[in-house]
Amino acid sequence: MGTLTVELGERSYPIYIGQGLLEKAGAYFEQRGLSKKSPHLIISDSNTAPLYLNKLTESLANAGYNTLTFVVEAGEKSKSLSVYEEVITAAIEGGLDRSSSITALGGGVVGDLAGFAAASYMRGIRFVQIPTTILAHDSSVGGKVGINHPLAKNMIGAFHQPELVLYDVDTLLTLPPREVSAGLAEMLKHGLIWDADFACWCQEHAQGLLALEPEALEYGLEKGCAVKAKVVSQDEKENGLRAILNLGHTIGHAIEAIAGYGTLLHGEAISIGMVGSAMLGVRLGADPSLVQETRAMLQSLRLPVVLPRELETDAIMSAMMHDKKFKEGSITFVVPLSIGQVEIRKDIPASLVREIVEQLKEV
Amino acid sequence: MGTLTVELGERSYPIYIGQGLLEKAGAYFEQRGLSKKSPHLIISDSNTAPLYLNKLTESLANAGYNTLTFVVEAGEKSKSLSVYEEVITAAIEGGLDRSSSITALGGGVVGDLAGFAAASYMRGIRFVQIPTTILAHDSSVGGKVGINHPLAKNMIGAFHQPELVLYDVDTLLTLPPREVSAGLAEMLKHGLIWDADFACWCQEHAQGLLALEPEALEYGLEKGCAVKAKVVSQDEKENGLRAILNLGHTIGHAIEAIAGYGTLLHGEAISIGMVGSAMLGVRLGADPSLVQETRAMLQSLRLPVVLPRELETDAIMSAMMHDKKFKEGSITFVVPLSIGQVEIRKDIPASLVREIVEQLKEV
Numbered sequence: 001m002g003t004l005t006v007e008l009g010e011r012s013y014p015i016y017i018g019q020g021l022l023e024k025a026g027a028y029f030e031q032r033g034l035s036k037k038s039p040h041l042i043i044s045d046s047n048t049a050p051l052y053l054n055k056l057t058e059s060l061a062n063a064g065y066n067t068l069t070f071v072v073e074a075g076e077k078s079k080s081l082s083v084y085e086e087v088i089t090a091a092i093e094g095g096l097d098r099s100s101s102i103t104a105l106g107g108g109v110v111g112d113l114a115g116f117a118a119a120s121y122m123r124g125i126r127f128v129q130i131p132t133t134i135l136a137h138d139s140s141v142g143g144k145v146g147i148n149h150p151l152a153k154n155m156i157g158a159f160h161q162p163e164l165v166l167y168d169v170d171t172l173l174t175l176p177p178r179e180v181s182a183g184l185a186e187m188l189k190h191g192l193i194w195d196a197d198f199a200c201w202c203q204e205h206a207q208g209l210l211a212l213e214p215e216a217l218e219y220g221l222e223k224g225c226a227v228k229a230k231v232v233s234q235d236e237k238e239n240g241l242r243a244i245l246n247l248g249h250t251i252g253h254a255i256e257a258i259a260g261y262g263t264l265l266h267g268e269a270i271s272i273g274m275v276g277s278a279m280l281g282v283r284l285g286a287d288p289s290l291v292q293e294t295r296a297m298l299q300s301l302r303l304p305v306v307l308p309r310e311l312e313t314d315a316i317m318s319a320m321m322h323d324k325k326f327k328e329g330s331i332t333f334v335v336p337l338s339i340g341q342v343e344i345r346k347d348i349p350a351s352l353v354r355e356i357v358e359q360l361k362e363v
Numbered sequence: 364m365g366t367l368t369v370e371l372g373e374r375s376y377p378i379y380i381g382q383g384l385l386e387k388a389g390a391y392f393e394q395r396g397l398s399k400k401s402p403h404l405i406i407s408d409s410n411t412a413p414l415y416l417n418k419l420t421e422s423l424a425n426a427g428y429n430t431l432t433f434v435v436e437a438g439e440k441s442k443s444l445s446v447y448e449e450v451i452t453a454a455i456e457g458g459l460d461r462s463s464s465i466t467a468l469g470g471g472v473v474g475d476l477a478g479f480a481a482a483s484y485m486r487g488i489r490f491v492q493i494p495t496t497i498l499a500h501d502s503s504v505g506g507k508v509g510i511n512h513p514l515a516k517n518m519i520g521a522f523h524q525p526e527l528v529l530y531d532v533d534t535l536l537t538l539p540p541r542e543v544s545a546g547l548a549e550m551l552k553h554g555l556i557w558d559a560d561f562a563c564w565c566q567e568h569a570q571g572l573l574a575l576e577p578e579a580l581e582y583g584l585e586k587g588c589a590v591k592a593k594v595v596s597q598d599e600k601e602n603g604l605r606a607i608l609n610l611g612h613t614i615g616h617a618i619e620a621i622a623g624y625g626t627l628l629h630g631e632a633i634s635i636g637m638v639g640s641a642m643l644g645v646r647l648g649a650d651p652s653l654v655q656e657t658r659a660m661l662q663s664l665r666l667p668v669v670l671p672r673e674l675e676t677d678a679i680m681s682a683m684m685h686d687k688k689f690k691e692g693s694i695t696f697v698v699p700l701s702i703g704q705v706e707i708r709k710d711i712p713a714s715l716v717r718e719i720v721e722q723l724k725e726v
Contacts, residue, residue, distance in 0.1 A: 123520040
């Protein structure tokens with residue numbers, strides 16, 4: 001089993017990655033000093049709950065914890081203000097107090113929703129992340145939580161660090177292949193922004209990762225989380241460095257919104273976005289091979305690298321203008337210099353981005 | 364003009380109290396380094412906006428700021444999730460980015476609502492408080508922001524410190540008498556918890572305060588804000604000391620909720636609550652004169668000191684159980700030892716509180 005620590009002073013917390021961790025959840029709650037007098041709320045989704053919720057509540061009950069559960073419909077639509085309100089209602093009706101916690105058992109949607117509920121319920125209570133997707137190795141570390149607004153994704157949110165992250169890789173074995181690939185997009189991203197060797201490792205071990213081999217998964221998740229933890233420790237609130245984690249996300253978020261949340265998976269959208277970033281990198285001076293290398297890595301993980309023609313460029317550009325990365329009139333982009341190395345550029349003209357969006361539609 | 368600083372390290376901020384400050388808002392925005400490239404949103408309410416909104420936007424426009432305004436209906440009902448969503452929609456449609464700010468021009472409702480919008484929009488942008496009520500001298504300092512849930516007040520919120528607080532006492536001159544008294548309840552509270560001399564000063568200068576005499580107001584607000592600033596500096600997130608600011612609020616919030624938000628003004632509800640706290644103090648050993656002294660001070664400010672009989676004790680007790688101050692099974696109370704001195708007690712049995720609630724109904 002691997003253990004990492006996200007170093008944030010008083011708000012530091014551990015990430016445990018391994019097999020059979022769900023059965024030990026009660027012990028981890030105890031270790032982090034969560035109160036046995038107060039009720040704890042577990043949020044899960046309709047796909048995850050039937051598989052793992054009982055195992056978790058049993059482990060907590062055996063350790064003497066009083067839990068309540070709230071199951072939301074699986075999918076991005078649950079990251080809405082109305083579902084958020086239902087969660088808060090459940091928390092109040094369940095009698096959660098300031099010593100209570102909210103746990104996310106599920107993927108990024110559940111983590112973001114439960115995390116924002118924990119961040120805002122009574123001005124903030126404790127939060128536990130138990131990710132059950134590969135994609136969530138990214139979202140469960142770093143404290144970014146939030147919900148969507150009909151006009152743009154993640155517009156409402158907070159920075160709220162978890163008490164602990166429990167990553168039981170056994171829960172990944174039931175993931176459908178398309179979600180496996182989408183999750184690996186974020187894993188590879190951590191290599192692309194920080195560690196060329198790790199990016200190459202992802203490509204070389206693509207078969208093992210896609211087949212969900214435990215050793216490959218544990219290594220890849222630990223490496224991915226370690227990059228994330230390092231970046232977050234240096235810049236918790238995204239005043240600078242942390243923005244590199246957004247590689248592929250400026251275009252990715254826009255196409256995800258335009259396609260309709262959930263049509264393209266988040267990882268698929270940022271896969272296309274990372275190809276766009278590589279194209280931008282080449283326009284700004286990187287070696288032209290960068291685009292082909294990036295594409296090959298993504299394709300080894302069975303990810304899309306071409307933007308569907310039916311997504312209109314105007315609509316994508318307009319969605320980008322509403323993105324949080326649009327600041328004071330210019331678009332901020334994470335631009336790759338080479339595999340494993342990126343820079344943050346705040347001066348990318350919209351006209352150049354439009355050209356890239358067009359270029360991304362060419363097979 | 365008085366200037367105070369809330370000392371919170373990187374998040375320290377100034378409070379300016381004086382006459383004619385609204386006309387100088389642009390200069391204060393500049394001084395705090397707010398961006399002239401990004402749009403700024405001003406939230407006000409239907410009572411305040413007709414009186415002061417133009418003055419504020421003109422001052423900001425003259426300094427080169429681009430502002431948008433959003434006016435909500437006056438009253439506690441605007442602290443709802445649906446109005447919050449409207450504010451976020453306005454922020455997105457107005458193109459607010461991470462360098463933008465949200466300003467509250469109004470009383471506590473506008474401050475809490477706009478503050479929570481600023482805390483959660485794009486995971487937090489800058490926030491300016493321009494209080495226009497006496498009551499808001501309390502709520503505008505300290506960073507507690509939030510909205511109500513139908514089941515309980517202030518259940519959804521954050522700690523989000525403002526960039527600056529601009530307190531233009533000229534805006535207080537239009538307050539209706541009932542709101543003046545209700546605001547003075549919080550001013551007196553700052554004396555009751557911290558500074559017996561200031562509590563006596565409030566009683567002695569009650570006529571001047573009720574008549575809104577500028578010198579009395581400036582002195583009282585500065586003293587009140589200073590107590591608040593000192594307490595918040597020592598305990599920003601209410602892990603200990605800060606709870607003393609809740610004197611009268613445990614019972615006060617419950618009766619405010621039961622009466623229906625807005626039926627009893629917040630200051631009126633906590634006035635009754637502070638009498639209850641004094642009764643509790645006496646039960647726990649304080650000098651019996653404490654109840655009469657507290658009552659006399661509140662009555663000098665024309666505040667209610669008796670609980671209306673029609674408010675049912677059962678309903679009040681049940682509302683208290685949902686309050687944030689109910690932690691791990693026991694009720695937390697701020698209990699006065701004498702005028703100017705309180706202690707935090709976490710062990711108050713519900714049966715004793717019930718007796719106090721009954722006693723509060725006796726004239």
